[in-house]
Amino acid sequence: MSSREDILGRxxxxxxxxxxxxxVAREVMMAALANRTPGPQPAVACEPQALLERxxxxxxxxxxxxxxxxxxxxxPAAIAxxxxxxxxxxxxxxxxxxxxLDWAAAGxxxxxxxxxxxxxxxxxxxxxxxxxTGTLMMTSSPDTPAxxxxxxxxxxxxxxxxxxxxxxxxxxxxxxxxxxSLPRAVNFISGPSRTGDIEQTIVLGAHGPYRVHLVIxxx
Amino acid sequence: xxxxSMRFKANAEASLANVxxxxxxxxAKGKFVTKRAEAIKEIDDFEGTRDAAAAIRxxxxxxxxxxxxxxxxxxxxxxxxxxxxKDGAEVCRLVTEIARKHGVTKVTKSKSMLSEEAGLNxxxxxxxxxxxxxxxxxYILQVDNNEPPSxxxxxxxxxxxxxxxxxxxxxxxxxxxxxxxxxxREAREVLRGHFLSAEMGLSGGNFLVAETGSVALVTNExxxxxxxxxxxxxxxxxxxEKVIPTLEDLSTLMRLLPRSATGxxxxxxxxxxxxxxxPEEHDGPxxxxxxxxxxxxxxxxxxxxxxxxxxxxxxxxxxxxxxYQTIGGHAYGWVYPGPMGSVLTPLYAGIxxxxxxxxxxxxxxxxxxxxxxxxxxxxxLRKLREKQTDAGLRxxxxxxxxxxxxxxxxxxxxxxxxxxxxARYLKWxxxxxxxxxxxxxxxxWTRGRDFPAPQGKTFRELYAARQNSAKGSx
Ligand code: SF4
Numbered sequence: 001m002s003s004r005e006d007i008l009g010r011x012x013x014x015x016x017x018x019x020x021x022x023x024v025a026r027e028v029m030m031a032a033l034a035n036r037t038p039g040p041q042p043a044v045a046c047e048p049q050a051l052l053e054r055x056x057x058x059x060x061x062x063x064x065x066x067x068x069x070x071x072x073x074x075x076p077a078a079i080a081x082x083x084x085x086x087x088x089x090x091x092x093x094x095x096x097x098x099x100x101l102d103w104a105a106a107g108x109x110x111x112x113x114x115x116x117x118x119x120x121x122x123x124x125x126x127x128x129x130x131x132x133t134g135t136l137m138m139t140s141s142p143d144t145p146a147x148x149x150x151x152x153x154x155x156x157x158x159x160x161x162x163x164x165x166x167x168x169x170x171x172x173x174x175x176x177x178x179x180x181s182l183p184r185a186v187n188f189i190s191g192p193s194r195t196g197d198i199e200q201t202i203v204l205g206a207h208g209p210y211r212v213h214l215v216i217x218x219x
Numbered sequence: 220x221x222x223x224s225m226r227f228k229a230n231a232e233a234s235l236a237n238v239x240x241x242x243x244x245x246x247a248k249g250k251f252v253t254k255r256a257e258a259i260k261e262i263d264d265f266e267g268t269r270d271a272a273a274a275i276r277x278x279x280x281x282x283x284x285x286x287x288x289x290x291x292x293x294x295x296x297x298x299x300x301x302x303x304x305k306d307g308a309e310v311c312r313l314v315t316e317i318a319r320k321h322g323v324t325k326v327t328k329s330k331s332m333l334s335e336e337a338g339l340n341x342x343x344x345x346x347x348x349x350x351x352x353x354x355x356x357x358y359i360l361q362v363d364n365n366e367p368p369s370x371x372x373x374x375x376x377x378x379x380x381x382x383x384x385x386x387x388x389x390x391x392x393x394x395x396x397x398x399x400x401x402x403x404r405e406a407r408e409v410l411r412g413h414f415l416s417a418e419m420g421l422s423g424g425n426f427l428v429a430e431t432g433s434v435a436l437v438t439n440e441x442x443x444x445x446x447x448x449x450x451x452x453x454x455x456x457x458x459x460e461k462v463i464p465t466l467e468d469l470s471t472l473m474r475l476l477p478r479s480a481t482g483x484x485x486x487x488x489x490x491x492x493x494x495x496x497x498p499e500e501h502d503g504p505x506x507x508x509x510x511x512x513x514x515x516x517x518x519x520x521x522x523x524x525x526x527x528x529x530x531x532x533x534x535x536x537x538x539x540x541x542x543y544q545t546i547g548g549h550a551y552g553w554v555y556p557g558p559m560g561s562v563l564t565p566l567y568a569g570i571x572x573x574x575x576x577x578x579x580x581x582x583x584x585x586x587x588x589x590x591x592x593x594x595x596x597x598x599x600l601r602k603l604r605e606k607q608t609d610a611g612l613r614x615x616x617x618x619x620x621x622x623x624x625x626x627x628x629x630x631x632x633x634x635x636x637x638x639x640x641x642a643r644y645l646k647w648x649x650x651x652x653x654x655x656x657x658x659x660x661x662x663x664w665t666r667g668r669d670f671p672a673p674q675g676k677t678f679r680e681l682y683a684a685r686q687n688s689a690k691g692s693x
Pocket of ligand 1: 479529530531532534536537559586589590591593594
């Protein structure tokens with residue numbers, strides 16, 4: 001007997017499985033799988049300005065830095081200013097979805113490709129963002145490689161204000177509607193990587209970025 | 220992992236006598252507790268959320284066979300391979316075979332308690348494959364001669380900054396560093412090379428989502444993302460009980476897991492991984508394997524301990540356990556310490572191999588109060604004690620003692636007399652300073668501390684007196 005049959009067989013025996021109760025239980029299962037009702041959620045104010053504000057406060061609590069700009073066109077200059085203030089390099093790897101912005105005018109040199117170990121700055125967008133916890137939702141695809149938000153020491157993310165949703169459950173519904181099934185990787189990111197493994201002292205920059213900077217575009 | 224739980228008493232005594240460990244435990248104590256207490260305040264309906272979480276876990280465990288089949292089908296549809304392992308030996312065999320098949324020489328691992336259960340690192344090494352632990356705590360333990368973890372969330376919580384500084388100086392051959400950020404950076408640099416060169420990444424799984432056939436991983440360091448993004452093969456090792464229905468359910472459980480574990484509103488990274496990389500994609504594994512592990516779990520289904528299968532491995536029960544806080548995790552002698560370990564070890568590793576664990580609790584129910592999925596840990600510990608007694612596994616003196624007690628307890632007059640005599644005797648024994656240095660019939664009770672002696676009447680005497688005076692005043 002295969003291990004699969006052995007394990008499932010013992011589970012079935014323990015549950016007194018028979019054709020009758022299997023049919024009932026299967027129906028209950030299908031109903032549970034189709035149920036989209038969220039569990040209890042903490043209150044989150046849903047007006048656009050309140051969502052943006054909550055997202056900002058929660059992101060800062062997770063040790064990200066946040067700035068708000070009015071339009072896409074302002075993004076490269078805002079990022080250039082941040083990099084200069086932090087004395088960081090002006091070369092970056094970006095998501096293909098952002099490569100069309102006028103980076104050169106802001107004095108930045110960007111390349112749209114997968115990330116490499118030597119990349120020090122990674123610039124990404126995000127699929128959407130969750131106000132409840134100050135979280136970015138990243139969905140992987142050829143144009144949005146996962147490693148760009150992981151390998152570089154600095155991760156900068158461009159967030160559209162209109163894509164800030166109250167809860168993670170809203171993010172799932174957006175993903176179901178836009179993508180059908182889930183992409184290979186959904187990564188929720190809340191601040192720079194960290195560890196508390198030595199004396200429970202939080203240190204930023206474990207294996208991923210040391211810092212995360214968010215540029216929220218209002219328009 | 221070898222089971223050393225039969226040496227619980229000796230281990231616990233050694234832990235109590237270990238000055239360095241006691242210092243480290245004292246340091247850690249409280250941090251988890253305070254942070255959790257703060258974090259759960261953010262949830263308006265905490266009890267309702269706990270109820271919902273328990274219901275989600277029950278829904279699957281009560282019909283686990285169907286949910287497993289459903290998860291398997293969905294995972295296969297996404298391009299993953301699903302394998303099943305009855306025990307640790309089979310986990311080791313399957314993972315070694317996968318590694319061989321793909322020509323793997325190095326495996327980067329993010330934390331997996333099941334791989335500890337199975338002793339997978341030793342098996343991989345024996346097969347000439349290098350396992351590299353990448354969670355900072357697990358890495359520290361691996362380079363310290365494969366020391367076992369002492370906590371499921373913070374594996375190296377028993378080590379101090381000085382311990383780690385000495386260790387890294389020795390194994391990395393670098394100048395001794397004394398700052399935690401510098402030590403973390405040093406580990407990052409060593410491990411970055413491994414992340415980029417390993418052909419296979421191995422992770423546990425916090426949850427398996429039946430709706431989508433995905434594995435959900437909760438991490439802070441980013442090592443979980445690394446091992447599931449960089450290598451060409453990803454192997455997930457999880458227990459068969461980890462299935463949950465939908466992404467909505469995942470969100471509910473995520474409101475509780477990081478808060479209960481580390482006091483975070485959400486972990487830094489939360490990854491939901493589904494299937495394999497498409498040809499045009501820049502990163503992600505080309506091969507994804509799930510190893511669904513039984514190792515004792517199937518036999519818990521449907522039985523008197525089935526509630527334990529709800530466990531989401533948050534560690535809150537040990538963080539709040541006075542016994543764990545005093546002796547640390549190693550004394551428990553296997554992978555899982557604290558109250559959850561005292562239930563899981565007898566169930567998975569054998570009740571006869573862990574005689575003392577169900578007794579390593581005061582039954583104060585701190586664990587039951589904090590458990591996010593409402594597992595009645597003290598009840599389960601009590602049931603295990605009953606089972607041991609029924610199976611004749613407790614010492615003869617204890618069994619005779621309990622018999623005698625039961626016989627007397629069924630005779631109220633005799634019991635009352637015995638209690639009165641006992642209380643007076645203990646008072647006499649204690650003398651002037653009202654505490655007993657050595658209890659002749661049970662010397663263990665007074666080995667580590669003095670025993671406060673009863674100073675007045677028994678409960679029944681007081682109760683009777685109160686009833687009388689109540690009648691008098693009525
Ligand atoms: S028993 Fe409850 S508190 Fe303990 S680790 Fe499991 S889920 Fe957490």
